Amino acid sequence: MSVLPTTGVPTTGPQRSITTPHSAGNRLGERIIRRLLRTCAIVSVLTTIGIVAVLLSESLKFFGEVSVFEFLTGAQWTPLFSPPHFGVLPLVCGTMLVTGGAILIAGPIGLGTAIYLSEYAPPVVREIIKPVLEVLAGIPSVVYGVVAVTTVSPIVQRLFGSESIFNALSASIVVGFMILPMIVSLSEDVLRSVPRDLRSAAYALGATKLDVTTRVVVPAALSGIVAAVLLAISRAIGETMAVTLAAGATPNLTLNPLESVQTMTAYIVQVSKGDTPTGSIEYRTIFAVGLTLFCITMSLNIIAQWVLKRMREQYE
Amino acid sequence: MSDTPRKRSLETGRRYPGSTLFGLLCGTATVLCVTALVGLLATVVAEGAPWLSTTLLTSFSSRKPELAGILGSLMGSLWLISITTLICVPIGVGAAIYLEEYAANSWWKRLVQLNIANLAGVPSIVYGILGLGLFVRTLGLGRSVLAGALTLALVVLPIVILAAQEALRAVPPSIRQASYALGATRWQTVWRQVLPAALPGVMTGVILAIARALGEAAPLVAVGAATYVAFVPYSVHDEFSALPLQIFDWASRPQEEFHGLASAAILVLLVVLVMLNAGAVYVRLKYGRRIKW
Numbered sequence: 001m002s003v004l005p006t007t008g009v010p011t012t013g014p015q016r017s018i019t020t021p022h023s024a025g026n027r028l029g030e031r032i033i034r035r036l037l038r039t040c041a042i043v044s045v046l047t048t049i050g051i052v053a054v055l056l057s058e059s060l061k062f063f064g065e066v067s068v069f070e071f072l073t074g075a076q077w078t079p080l081f082s083p084p085h086f087g088v089l090p091l092v093c094g095t096m097l098v099t100g101g102a103i104l105i106a107g108p109i110g111l112g113t114a115i116y117l118s119e120y121a122p123p124v125v126r127e128i129i130k131p132v133l134e135v136l137a138g139i140p141s142v143v144y145g146v147v148a149v150t151t152v153s154p155i156v157q158r159l160f161g162s163e164s165i166f167n168a169l170s171a172s173i174v175v176g177f178m179i180l181p182m183i184v185s186l187s188e189d190v191l192r193s194v195p196r197d198l199r200s201a202a203y204a205l206g207a208t209k210l211d212v213t214t215r216v217v218v219p220a221a222l223s224g225i226v227a228a229v230l231l232a233i234s235r236a237i238g239e240t241m242a243v244t245l246a247a248g249a250t251p252n253l254t255l256n257p258l259e260s261v262q263t264m265t266a267y268i269v270q271v272s273k274g275d276t277p278t279g280s281i282e283y284r285t286i287f288a289v290g291l292t293l294f295c296i297t298m299s300l301n302i303i304a305q306w307v308l309k310r311m312r313e314q315y316e
Numbered sequence: 317m318s319d320t321p322r323k324r325s326l327e328t329g330r331r332y333p334g335s336t337l338f339g340l341l342c343g344t345a346t347v348l349c350v351t352a353l354v355g356l357l358a359t360v361v362a363e364g365a366p367w368l369s370t371t372l373l374t375s376f377s378s379r380k381p382e383l384a385g386i387l388g389s390l391m392g393s394l395w396l397i398s399i400t401t402l403i404c405v406p407i408g409v410g411a412a413i414y415l416e417e418y419a420a421n422s423w424w425k426r427l428v429q430l431n432i433a434n435l436a437g438v439p440s441i442v443y444g445i446l447g448l449g450l451f452v453r454t455l456g457l458g459r460s461v462l463a464g465a466l467t468l469a470l471v472v473l474p475i476v477i478l479a480a481q482e483a484l485r486a487v488p489p490s491i492r493q494a495s496y497a498l499g500a501t502r503w504q505t506v507w508r509q510v511l512p513a514a515l516p517g518v519m520t521g522v523i524l525a526i527a528r529a530l531g532e533a534a535p536l537v538a539v540g541a542a543t544y545v546a547f548v549p550y551s552v553h554d555e556f557s558a559l560p561l562q563i564f565d566w567a568s569r570p571q572e573e574f575h576g577l578a579s580a581a582i583l584v585l586l587v588v589l590v591m592l593n594a595g596a597v598y599v600r601l602k603y604g605r606r607i608k609w
Contacts, residue, residue, distance in 0.1 A: 033503045034418055040410030041419070044432050044477065047470050051442060054449035112345025120339045121346070129350060135593060136353045138524070140531025142560045143360065143582050146567045150575045151359045177352055184349065210335040231437065238439020240534035241560070245567050265441050265534070272444070272538045278453055286538075290445040294438065301437035305430075 055294060058287035065281060071288065077251035077267075079285050086285065088292060090251040094168065094261035098243055099236040101172025101257055102179060107229060110183030114225075117184070118191035119213050130185070137181035144174040145245030153246060162258035166248025169257040174242050179232040186231065190224025190311070191217060223311040230304035234297045240265040264293045360586075364579030372580055377544050377562060381573035386581050388545040389562035392461070393530060395549050396558055399465035400472065400529045405522055407469075408476030412518075415477075416484040417506050436474035443471045444538025452539055459540040462552040467535045472525040479521020483514040516603040523596040527589050533560035559585050 063071070066086045074087015117126050153170040156162060160169070194217050202212045218225070248260035249270050262270070268286045276283045375385030411432075419425040447467030457463040487510050495505040511518075536558050543565035545557040559581060566578035 027501065030501055030503050034414075037410045037414035037418055040407045041414045041428050043407050044411055044435060044473060045428060047435060047446075047473065048431050050450055051438065051446045054446050055442075058449060109345045109349050112342045113349045116339070116342035116346045120342060129346065132350065133353075138527055138531075138589065138593070139357075140533070140560055140585065140589075142531070142533045142563050142567070143586075144356070146563060146575070146578045146582055147356050147359060149567050150363050150579060151356075177356060180349055180353065208332040208335045210332065210338045213338065234437055235439075238441065240439070240441045240537075241564055245564065265439065268441055268445065269534070269537050272448070272540060273543075287445060287449070290442055294442050297437060297439055297442075298434065301434055305433060 051294065055287055055291040058284050059291045062281065062284035062288045065284075066288075075253050077262075079282055084281070086288075088264075088289065090253040091262060091264045091267055091289060092292070093253050093255075094247065094251065095237055095263040095265070097168045097255060097257060097261055098171045098175060098247055098263055099233055101169060102175035102236045103229065103233060105173060105176030106180045106183050106232065110180050110232075111187060111225065113180075113184045114187040114191055115213060115218070117188050119209070119217065130188070133181040133184055137185065139178075140241075141178060141239055142241040142245075144178045145242040148174040148242060148246035156258075160258055164248065164260045166246065166250075166260040167258050168247050168261045171243045171246035171261075171263075172257065174246055175236050175239050178239065178242060179236050182235060183228055183232045186228035187221070187225045190221045190228065193224070194220045221311075223307045227304040227307040227311070230300050230307070234300040234304070237300070238265065238293065238297050240269060244269045264289050268293075357586075360579050360582050363576055364581075364583045367576040367580035368583060372577070373584070376547075377557075377565075381571065381577055384566075384574075384577055386559060386562055386584060388548060389557040389559045389581075390584065391548040392541075392545065392556035393559040395461050395552075395556060396465050396468060396536075397526050397529050399461065399552065400468040401522070401526055403466065403469040404473050404476050404525065408473050408522075408525075409480045409518060411473075411477045412480030412484055413506055413511070416481050417502065417510065432474050432477050436478065439534075440471050440532055441534040441538055443467055444535035446470065447535060447539045458553070459542070459555055460553045461549050461556045464536050464539050464541055464556060464558070465552070467539050468529045468532060471532060471535055472529050475525040475528060476521055479524065480514070480518045483517025483521065484510060486517060487513045516599055519599045519603075520596045523592050523599070527592045530588060530592070531560055531585065533558070533564050536561055537564070 071086055071088050073089065074085055075089050076085035076087050077090045078085045117129060121129070148170045149165075152173050153165050153167070156167060156170045156173070157165060162169070198216055198220055199212055202216045207216070243263045244266040247263060247266060249262050249266060250260040251262045251267070252259055254261065267289055271282060271286045371383065372385045373390070374387055375383060376388045377386070378384040411428075415425060415428060419428075444467060447463060447470070451457045451463040451466050452459060455463075457466075491509050491513060492505055495509045500508070541561055542555050542557045543561050545555060547554075549556045563578045563581045563585065566574040566581065569575075
């Protein structure tokens with residue numbers, strides 16, 4: 001079999017078979033352990049298969065009763081009324097409204113913070129702020145939901161005169177703050193990974209700091225920043241507890257942020273909280289909505305990873 | 317105004333108003349970002365502090381705010397994270413060891429790796445639906461502690477695997493080569509050399525995963541955990557509630573008093589989370605320093 005790697009360079013994979021084939025490597029115990037560890041890794045693959053299988057199997061039964069066309073294009077979502085309507089657009093619209101608002105808030109602030117931390121801040125400030133943001137990123141989403149109910153919603157109601165205490169704007173604000181640490185942390189990493197040579201070269205040509213930042217560093221890191229924002233969008237779309245508490249439970253095909261809306265996640269929570277009998281059409285709706293949610297977030301994640309990978313190849 | 321540092325920049329001595337302004341703008345964004353997030357926590361403290369009492373810790377939830385407490389849900393949460401940890405740590409660390417120390421760099425390894433990265437981005441409510449379909453209904457576990465813990469274990473599994481992989485990768489190859497040179501088998505090398513060296517990093521990842529499991533409410537709602545329990549779970553087959561669920565339930569009630577209670581319960585949750593994070597820092601400082609290459 002293959003020879004030992006002789007350099008001290010860390011290899012990503014393990015070194016193949018340093019133990020010779022006929023000695024310890026083939027011992028029964030070693031083989032069993034290998035199998036066991038392999039099984040552990042397979043659990044993660046099974047999880048994905050399980051998610052897809054569960055979502056698909058119940059969704060297919062759902063689509064046996066409701067046409068895919070009606071589901072994807074219907075403008076009314078009233079599964080609990082009679083006659084029921086199963087158009088997912090109001091839920092998707094609610095999710096997009098909340099997510100869009102959240103990105104409008106978190107994008108500029110997050111990017112500004114990331115640029116400040118990577119280009120302007122003295123090392124001491126960065127060493128303090130980064131860990132603080134990482135701790136803040138670990139705050140559970142239900143906490144943001146409570147803040148929305150107790151603080152943000154009353155303020156929004158007073159400032160903009162929205163009728164309902166539940167509105168998409170409060171949800172956008174808290175979700176925006178929730179994804180802020182993530183955007184800052186990810187984009188700061190990519191900004192810092194832009195090679196120093198690029199900056200030095202620009203300065204040597206007489207560029208000001210503003211030029212260097214906005215015309216050299218940010219464009220060079222752009223794909224990474226895009227990936228960070230995509231991951232944040234995906235996170236905002238999947239966000240559940242905060243939007244359920246803040247945005248309400250009214251499926252609403254609207255772009256007015258002051259109205260109460262229901263997101264896909266909030267709908268799943270609403271049905272799960274009630275005692276829906278297995279096999280009923282209401283029970284199956286959560287799988288169909290879950291499948292929609294899964295497909296949207298999954299594609300965003302895959303695109304983001306692809307963008308990040310391409311950027312890494314560019315600089316390595 | 318001159319607190320934006322410009323000294324270390326490679327710019328010449330001249331000041332460019334545009335540059336300075338941009339720096340100030342970005343600095344303002346940072347201040348806004350930090351104050352908003354810290355302010356958010358401050359409002360929770362302000363709302364919740366008046367409701368902190370021994371009643372909160374020692375009684376069950378109630379329709380009367382002044383009698384309501386978090387005993388049932390806090391115990392439910394402790395049950396959950398204990399079992400979640402028992403399930404996800406061996407599997408997560410095992411998977412990480414397999415990927416870093418055993419698997420050849422083949423399409424299979426890349427597939428598993430890609431899969432784990434994607435799982436880390438799946439919304440937690442989707443795991444809840446998986447838990448509902450698989451553990452609660454198909455396996456017939458019902459709305460039990462076990463079903464909840466299994467679901468949470470799947471939610472945090474990618475976190476454990478990724479953190480453990482990073483820790484294993486940081487162990488220098490020379491350690492492994494030395495061990496092999498002395499005639500150790502692969503497992504002996506992993507178990508006696510690599511794993512102990514990687515342990516602080518693995519522990520940190522595990523603690524962060526527990527913290528995440530403790531704060532998750534969405535998967536538990538989907539699994540069908542109760543928001544009202546008047547008992548402490550005695551076995552893994554009992555029904556349960558969890559602290560974040562209790563908070564959610566109180567926050568979704570219209571009465572102001574319950575919002576105060578929710579904030580107070582958050583303070584309890586945050587205290588536990590801070591203790592876990594402090595534990596992670598302690599592990600990193602204490603055991604991380606002992607190993608020197």
